[in-house]
Amino acid sequence: EDQVTQSPEALRLQEGESSSLNCSYTVSGLRGLFWYRQDPGKGPEFLFTLYSAGEEKEKERLKATLTKKESFLHITAPKPEDSATYLCAVGYAGGTSYGKLTFGQGTILTVHP
Amino acid sequence: GAVVSQHPSRVICKSGTSVKIECRSLDFQATTMFWYRQFPKKSLMLMATSNEGSKATYEQGVEKDKFLINHASLTLSTLTVTSAHPEDSSFYICSAEDRRNEKLFFGSGTQLSVL
Numbered sequence: 001e002d003q004v005t006q007s008p009e010a011l012r013l014q015e016g017e018s019s020s021l022n023c024s025y026t027v028s029g030l031r032g033l034f035w036y037r038q039d040p041g042k043g044p045e046f047l048f049t050l051y052s053a054g055e056e057k058e059k060e061r062l063k064a065t066l067t068k069k070e071s072f073l074h075i076t077a078p079k080p081e082d083s084a085t086y087l088c089a090v091g092y093a094g095g096t097s098y099g100k101l102t103f104g105q106g107t108i109l110t111v112h113p
Numbered sequence: 114g115a116v117v118s119q120h121p122s123r124v125i126c127k128s129g130t131s132v133k134i135e136c137r138s139l140d141f142q143a144t145t146m147f148w149y150r151q152f153p154k155k156s157l158m159l160m161a162t163s164n165e166g167s168k169a170t171y172e173q174g175v176e177k178d179k180f181l182i183n184h185a186s187l188t189l190s191t192l193t194v195t196s197a198h199p200e201d202s203s204f205y206i207c208s209a210e211d212r213r214n215e216k217l218f219f220g221s222g223t224q225l226s227v228l
Contacts, residue, residue, distance in 0.1 A: 032215070036219070042221055043206045101147075103158075108154075
């Protein structure tokens, strides 16, 4: 059974305090691993897609990495506006559409000024 | 700007009424759209896959007669919650697949409250 587990459930940081969020996955054939940001009462906002182990992608203060079993979202020198829930999701190979994703439960990030 | 538009953002209705939620892809054609449901502080649960011009595919445990999906054009999918009851109250989110770049974009969500 495909599973996605994110840790920690919640993370509180001081502004400028770098850290990482973890996403562990078990999937029968990975088609892509997705990171999204979700603000309260809003739909998820696309951040990254990673396809193969060793791949890395960056966007501003965020950097996503992928291994065969997990992905990390590194946040460098976070700011209060980075506070949100970060969702990890996997799409599996063999399906007719990559968009049928299995989501983790999310990590609630709070960055204090 | 948003590439997937979802309306309404919030709806309050009486028990027994039906509610329609629209999901539009704004600058690309989406042959496939997805409908998710999200409970407070929980992750997204896929309800169904909406395919343009054909019947939707529902996930296990989702009542297809309760949640009617129509995908009549390449840019529009609708979810109708029929005979809504308080237990249907939830945050519903649609997504559309842009196959040009394999990106999946989400709508802004609809908060449904059934009284």
